Amino acid sequence: MSWHPRVFAWLERASDWLNPIVVKEVRQFTGGREFHSSFGVSLMLGLCVAFFGAAEAISATGTPGRWTFGALIGCLAFFGLVVVPLGAFNALRTERLEQTLELITLTTLSTRRVVIGKLLAQGVKLATLFAGLAPFIAMSFLLGGIDFVTILVSMLVLFSWALWVCAVSLFLSSLIKTRAISGLMFGAVGLMFFLVVVILGVPQVLFFVLSRGGVGSTGVSVGFVGGSLPWWVLAMATTFCLVSMMNLVLLAENRLSVPSENRVTPLRVGFAAQFLLLVAWVLSFIGEPVPTRTGAAEALAVLGGLHLALVAMFTVTEDLVLPRRVAMRMQEWSPVRQMLAILSPGGGRGALYVIAQMVILLAAVRILRPSGAGMGFSFAVCGYICFFSGVPVAAFRLLRPAAAAAFQLRVAVLVSLPLVMALPDILYYMLWRPYSFDINFATRHLINPFRTLANWPLVESKNLFAIPVVMGLIGVAAYSIVIGAGLKMTVESAIESSPSAPAREPGRADVY
Amino acid sequence: MSDAMLQLDGLVRHFDNVHAVDDISFSVERGKVLGFIGPNGAGKTTTMRMLATLETPQRGDARIGGYSVLDEPAKVRRITGFMPDSAGVYAHTTVTEYLDFFARAYHLRGAARREAVDSIIEFMGIGELRDRNVERLSKGLQQRVALGRALVHDPQVLILDEPAANLDPRARIEFRALIRELAADGKTILLSSHILTELAEMCDAIAVIEKGRILATGTVQEILVRMRPRRTLSARFAGPSDGVERFLLEQPGVVNVHEAGGRMRFEFEGDDEAQAALVGRLIAGGFRILEFTAHGADLEDLFIAITKGRVQ
Numbered sequence: 001m002s003w004h005p006r007v008f009a010w011l012e013r014a015s016d017w018l019n020p021i022v023v024k025e026v027r028q029f030t031g032g033r034e035f036h037s038s039f040g041v042s043l044m045l046g047l048c049v050a051f052f053g054a055a056e057a058i059s060a061t062g063t064p065g066r067w068t069f070g071a072l073i074g075c076l077a078f079f080g081l082v083v084v085p086l087g088a089f090n091a092l093r094t095e096r097l098e099q100t101l102e103l104i105t106l107t108t109l110s111t112r113r114v115v116i117g118k119l120l121a122q123g124v125k126l127a128t129l130f131a132g133l134a135p136f137i138a139m140s141f142l143l144g145g146i147d148f149v150t151i152l153v154s155m156l157v158l159f160s161w162a163l164w165v166c167a168v169s170l171f172l173s174s175l176i177k178t179r180a181i182s183g184l185m186f187g188a189v190g191l192m193f194f195l196v197v198v199i200l201g202v203p204q205v206l207f208f209v210l211s212r213g214g215v216g217s218t219g220v221s222v223g224f225v226g227g228s229l230p231w232w233v234l235a236m237a238t239t240f241c242l243v244s245m246m247n248l249v250l251l252a253e254n255r256l257s258v259p260s261e262n263r264v265t266p267l268r269v270g271f272a273a274q275f276l277l278l279v280a281w282v283l284s285f286i287g288e289p290v291p292t293r294t295g296a297a298e299a300l301a302v303l304g305g306l307h308l309a310l311v312a313m314f315t316v317t318e319d320l321v322l323p324r325r326v327a328m329r330m331q332e333w334s335p336v337r338q339m340l341a342i343l344s345p346g347g348g349r350g351a352l353y354v355i356a357q358m359v360i361l362l363a364a365v366r367i368l369r370p371s372g373a374g375m376g377f378s379f380a381v382c383g384y385i386c387f388f389s390g391v392p393v394a395a396f397r398l399l400r401p402a403a404a405a406a407f408q409l410r411v412a413v414l415v416s417l418p419l420v421m422a423l424p425d426i427l428y429y430m431l432w433r434p435y436s437f438d439i440n441f442a443t444r445h446l447i448n449p450f451r452t453l454a455n456w457p458l459v460e461s462k463n464l465f466a467i468p469v470v471m472g473l474i475g476v477a478a479y480s481i482v483i484g485a486g487l488k489m490t491v492e493s494a495i496e497s498s499p500s501a502p503a504r505e506p507g508r509a510d511v512y
Numbered sequence: 513m514s515d516a517m518l519q520l521d522g523l524v525r526h527f528d529n530v531h532a533v534d535d536i537s538f539s540v541e542r543g544k545v546l547g548f549i550g551p552n553g554a555g556k557t558t559t560m561r562m563l564a565t566l567e568t569p570q571r572g573d574a575r576i577g578g579y580s581v582l583d584e585p586a587k588v589r590r591i592t593g594f595m596p597d598s599a600g601v602y603a604h605t606t607v608t609e610y611l612d613f614f615a616r617a618y619h620l621r622g623a624a625r626r627e628a629v630d631s632i633i634e635f636m637g638i639g640e641l642r643d644r645n646v647e648r649l650s651k652g653l654q655q656r657v658a659l660g661r662a663l664v665h666d667p668q669v670l671i672l673d674e675p676a677a678n679l680d681p682r683a684r685i686e687f688r689a690l691i692r693e694l695a696a697d698g699k700t701i702l703l704s705s706h707i708l709t710e711l712a713e714m715c716d717a718i719a720v721i722e723k724g725r726i727l728a729t730g731t732v733q734e735i736l737v738r739m740r741p742r743r744t745l746s747a748r749f750a751g752p753s754d755g756v757e758r759f760l761l762e763q764p765g766v767v768n769v770h771e772a773g774g775r776m777r778f779e780f781e782g783d784d785e786a787q788a789a790l791v792g793r794l795i796a797g798g799f800r801i802l803e804f805t806a807h808g809a810d811l812e813d814l815f816i817a818i819t820k821g822r823v824q
Contacts, residue, residue: 013622020616024602024609031604098600103661106564106594107617108586260568260582323568325583 020109021117025091026124035125038083042129045075046136053143063145072137073154079129080162082193088122089169089189092252093182096173101256112266115170115252119245122166126159157234164241165193167248174255236281243274262326264318264345268353271311272343275357278303279364286368297368298377304361305381308354312389315350316482317409320397320489322346348486351390351479358382376465377456383472384449390478392416397485420447447471517542517669517700518563522572525558532558534724535572540702540717542668545695547715548704549811551819555724556704557597560673563702564594576669590618593662597674601646607657608633608642611664618665628664636660637686651678659690670694672703676710688714712811722819732811735818742767742779744807745787749776750800759797763790775803 015023029035053068095101104114141151172189176182247270254263278300285296322330322345330344342353365378392412396404424444428434441455446467452459459465516539525533533555540546548556561567563574565585573580579587602610611632615625633642636656641649646657655678662670676684684707691714695701705711711718712732719729728735749756756776760769765786769778780787791804 016616016621016625020613023616024605024613027609027613028602028604094603099596099598100600100602102566102596103599103614104617105566106589106592107614107665108589108619109617258565258568258585260585328583 019113019117019120021104021114022120022124025118025121029087029121029125034087035128038079039129039132042075042079043132046072046133049075050136050139053140057143063143065140065143065145068140068143069137069146069151069154072133072140073158076130076133076155076158077162080126080158081165082190084122084125084129084162085165085169085193086186086190087125088118088166089173089186091118091121092170092173093176093186096177097179097182105256105258111257111261112249112253115174115249115256118170119163119167119249123163126162126166130155130159153234157238160238160241160245164245164248167245167252169193171248171252171255174252239277239281240274243270243277246270247274260323260325262323262329262345265343268315268343271307272353272357275304275307275311275360278307279360283364283367293368294374297365297374300361300368301365301374301378301381304357304364305378305385308357308361308382309385309389311357312350312354312385313410313413315353316389316393316479317406317413318345318350319406320346320348320486322490346486347490348483351482351486354385354389355479358385376460377453379472380453380456380459380468383468383475384453386475386479387471388416388420388449388475389413390475390482394478394481397482401485417449421450424448443467515541516575518546518574518576518702520559520563520572520574523559523562523569523574524571525555525562525567525569531724533562533569536721536724536726537572538719538726538729540700542700543695543698544716545691545701545703545714547711547718548702548721549706549708549711549718549815550704550721554721554819556721557673559721560594560671560702560704561596563588563671564592564596565589566594590665591668592671593665593667593669594671595658595662595673595675597677599658601649601654601657603645603647605646606643607638607646607649610646610657611660614661615664620665628666632660632664635663636690652680652683655679656683663694668699670699670701670703672701674704674706676705676707684710708811708815718811720815720818727818732814735814742781743787744777745780746772746775746777746803746805746807747794747801748774748803750802753799756799759794759799763793766790 049068049071053064056064092101095104101114105111109117137151137155140146141148169189172185173182176185247267250267250270254267257263282296282300285292288296326345330341333341342349342356362375362378362382365375366372369375393404393409396409396412424447428444441451441458443464445451445455446459446464452468459468518540520537520539523533523536524531536555536559538546548559550556558567562569563576563581565581565588569582573582575581576588577591579591581588602613605613608629611629612625615628620628633639636659638653638656638660641653641657646654649657655675659672659675662672676687679687688710691701691703695716703711703714717729717731718735720727720735728738730738747756753771753776757769757771760766760776760778765781767779767781769776771777780790782790787806791801794801
């Protein structure tokens with residue numbers, strides 16, 4: 001028996017352990033033209049770079065390994081951050097448009113396994129492309145001028161960010177439903193990924209390569225990022241990459257699951273993990289001198305605030321009615337799991353979830369700045385988040401409960417922001433009719449969270465706390481109303497969700 | 513104890529102001545084939561999608577093999593095979609790979625998976641196509657592969673939405689035989705079709721739906737009796753048929769007697785015994801009967817009689 005059938009038989013047996021989506025996708029792309037073309041082009045480019053590198057080495061004019069490696073990484077960045085992610089976008093898009101995703105939904109494969117399978121299949125594609133260029137990269141090492149660790153770490157970083165961009169593309173692809181929009185989105189995503197090559201992936205690789213001695217014979221190097229800092233930054237970026245990639249998978253799963261599933265708890269856990277990671281990284285500066293700690297605390301308030309603002313927009317506005325299946329499952333929970341109820345959907349738990357993270361944020365800032373200085377800024381961040389995510393929701397729930405669907409509430413929250421940004425100036429010019437156009441920060445801008453927080457030192461020096469404090473308190477009161485409405489709904493749905501009761505679903509009209 | 517494999521209980525699904533499915537209830541017993549008929553937009557596909565767990569009912573529930581589609585969708589999927597009216601196929605994928613993928617997706621592993629794929633290919637009679645790309649097959653052959661996909665995990669219940677839509681006459685005949693074979697194998701089948709004559713031959717019973725509501729359920733004959741208590745009969749007599757019309761009109765249950773094409777055609781209200789007695793009285797009355805025919809209304813007549821062609 002020749003080795004071929006034995007290898008194929010072994011592969012066939014081994015594939016039983018793989019995600020079925022990976023097996024299908026690999027079969028499809030190995031049978032298609034697109035992948036063969038990309039692979040062929042990448043090999044041609046690798047060959048060209050290697051040829052010029054070897055020519056320079058023969059002429060003995062320097063150590064061409066550095067630029068050879070840089071050029072090869074550039075090729076890989078293009079394929080990894082543009083071509084493969086576009087393929088990922090197209091893979092899910094085609095499944096949805098051709099309705100084959102429904103056929104998969106009918107099977108016992110969970111939506112999460114489908115998304116993970118799609119992502120892993122892109123990983124296989126990337127690994128194949130990387131493996132194809134590996135001999136040329138090994139050659140750049142032999143040509144001299146670049147060390148093995150730099151090569152290895154750069155490739156790992158590029159691989160992980162390429163996979164991250166694939167996760168973004170899968171998420172974006174899960175958002176669209178119609179053929180027309182999907183075409184537009186496909187173009188936009190292509191453009192965006194091309195920019196990502198410039199903005200995200202390549203600079204990080206370059207940062208690492210530069211920190212280890214530059215990339216060219218011209219001696220371009222950045223001494224200020226020497227020592228352990230590059231590793232520190234690398235560790236932060238990589239953990240962020242992994243956690244946010246997990247969240248992107250969960251977001252895509254959320255979009256593709258049927259409404260009766262609990263689509264919220266995994267997302268809450270994922271985003272809480274992302275927030276805690278951010279807090280942990282910032283708290284790692286606790287042993288540093290005061291100015292560094294101050295900077296870290298400010299960074300936490302800004303980044304944590306942005307994270308919480310985004311999370312609040314989706315969690316505080318969520319539907320208060322629980323899908324029957326989720327409600328029934330929650331009734332079976334042990335007391336320990338009941339304590340983690342804020343990670344569950346409906347019942348105003350979204351507001352509690354945001355408040356719990358705000359407490360963690362404030363505590364972390366306090367730990368970094370024991371003197372208490374700068375706490376006002378962090379409180380203002382939290383207060384504004386409560387106000388803008390809570391007040392429109394509470395108003396709808398009190399005044400027009402029938403119209404308080406998640407989508408309408410999110411639109412209300414989004415509309416309220418530009419309104420407060422423009423309204424103070426419009427009213428000022430309409431009522432006072434000043435002679436000149438005054439754009440300086442003034443008391444009227446205190447309802448604008450962006451301008452107020454950007455000018456916080458001025459607010460502190462002039463003691464202009466009254467408006468932010470009042471807005472914060474109103475926000476907290478609005479959150480209380482949302483939580484109260486949610487609790488009332490939970491009691492009602494506990495009666496309704498007994499198996500004998502008729503089903504009542506918050507559901508959308510469409511499945512996906 | 514009821515042997516219902518498929519039980520719908522007050523299913524409701526609205527899309528904004530459209531009542532796609534409005535309080536539907538019926539059941540299908542194990543090994544039976546139920547034809548689901550109704551005009552376009554009547555709610556057939558939405559009902560089938562709810563049974564396949566692709567849509568969530570807003571009220572009511574359905575049980576497949578005892579499992580609730582609302583509370584235990586994973587268990588329902590394990591025992592249900594659904595073939596939607598339209599679904600694409602994968603590019604660069606052979607028939608074997610296509611079926612193999614779905615077998616994997618149903619958690620079939622190793623030899624069990626290979627056997628499942630091989631037996632489905634054999635059962636569907638698509639052995640010659642096993643290495644051909646699915647996307648390059650004709651619509652009819654793709655339909656056959658799609659039915660194979662729905663059967664690959666050996667489901668107890670089959671839900672088929674317009675399964676014969678793209679089939680040629682020969683394939684339709686084969687498909688009818690296939691359905692009967694599956695039913696004989698103990699599978700419960702719910703299928704919708706617009707080709708009513710074929711449904712009548714395939715199905716043990718039918719359910720007529722319009723505007724999201726069930727208008728009638730039962731066998732074609734049962735519904736006919738309910739819809740039309742009178743049966744249409746005709747007779748041809750040897751020799752002149754003078755006096756036949758008067759004789760018939762004097763018989764109990766006979767109305768609307770008229771001659772058409774050399775036959776006496778009339779409506780008769782009564783069961784089989786009464787019909788046999790009528791024939792006896794005709795012979796005893798000296799009328800020489802050459803032919804005596806009962807004209808049953810077919811499913812198309814029934815469909816037209818029941819539905820009003822209202823769409824939403």
